Amino acid sequence: GTLAGAGATTIAGNNEATVSPDETEYFSIPFTSNSEAECSIVYTNAVSGTTAEWLKTTIAEVPVTRAGSVSYTCKVSKNETYVGNLFPKAIIVLRSKAGREESQIVVKASVGVPTVAAAASTPSEPTGANSYTAGTESPDVTTGVLSMQKQENAGTTSSMKLTVTAKGGSKISGLPAWLKADKVIGHATEDVDYTLTLDQNAKGFPTGPFPANAAATFEIQNLSDATKKVTVTVNVTEATAP
Structure with missing residues (x-):
């Protein structure tokens, strides 16, 4: 489905989102799956020895549109318990638990020149x-x-x-x-x-x-x-x- 951004979030190519660390609501991803789905986060360039889990995802089932598949929305937002100052690039991975379907969305923080x-x-x-x-x-x-x-x-x-x-x-x-x-x-x-x-x-x-x-x-x-x-x-x- 089409990514829906909130606030200052910008979406490129429907697979890359740039979000502001100053905001809390980022974007949501609608998708369908033939089996139960999950939405996870992989951080790609974190500094070694640190955990900077600045994002969170929540997944919700949407009422059925057609028989045999289920619609979901994965919502990506800021992890409000995170108090650090590091915002590494992340990949949101959507997959069905049956393991057949997978899509990825890159998330980058909008940060400035020092x-x-x-x-x-x-x-x-x-x-x-x-x-x-x-x-x-x-x-x-x-x-x-x-x-x-x-x-x-x-x-x-x-x-x-x-x-x-x-x-x-x-x-x-x-x-x-x-x-x-x-x-x-x-x-x-x-x-x-x-x-x-x-x-x-x-x-x-x-x-x-x-x-x-x-x-x-x-x-x-x-x-x-x-x-x-x-x-x-x-x-x-x-x-x-x-």
Whole structure:
């Protein structure tokens, strides 16, 4: 049958639904089956070690239309007991318990591009040495520039703390070997702090001249939809001689 969406739900090709984590009612699927039917959920790209069961299904029998087959409606909605911030892609599987008929509908959460900014308090070590500047794209900022200062003594820490805000969690991908993150995934809350530290002894660290602009790029992605991302360009600067 034809998928019927509610609220902000969008349906594509009658087999893919994009739904808002902020809403509770998503869509319903009418179908017929020659035997008792079931409607289950399979999560496809969940983060290992986590369960993010953000959807629920309920199935109801509809009064008979023709002899021999039964009409059902599978209703897909938000699991109201779920309080997490991770919304992995899911597949709704409809099948008859006799095992002969099966159809699948893909469900994706409508999540946005992460917002990236320097942390509010003392983001840079040494103070003032490092900076982050967000791009100016609209409506979503999709670029940023991270400036990291090379230290005269490789043992001196040069780090920058970024606050990444994303419904759906966030992930750092593609860091160069000489830029270390204290973690690369965060989803416990929408706001996650990541500390990035230069490793001047690592392979590939720029040898100069400085500033070494666009020495590397990496991505900060929405953990629930990697296509929603910010591309960060890394410039390596040098402390000015006193």
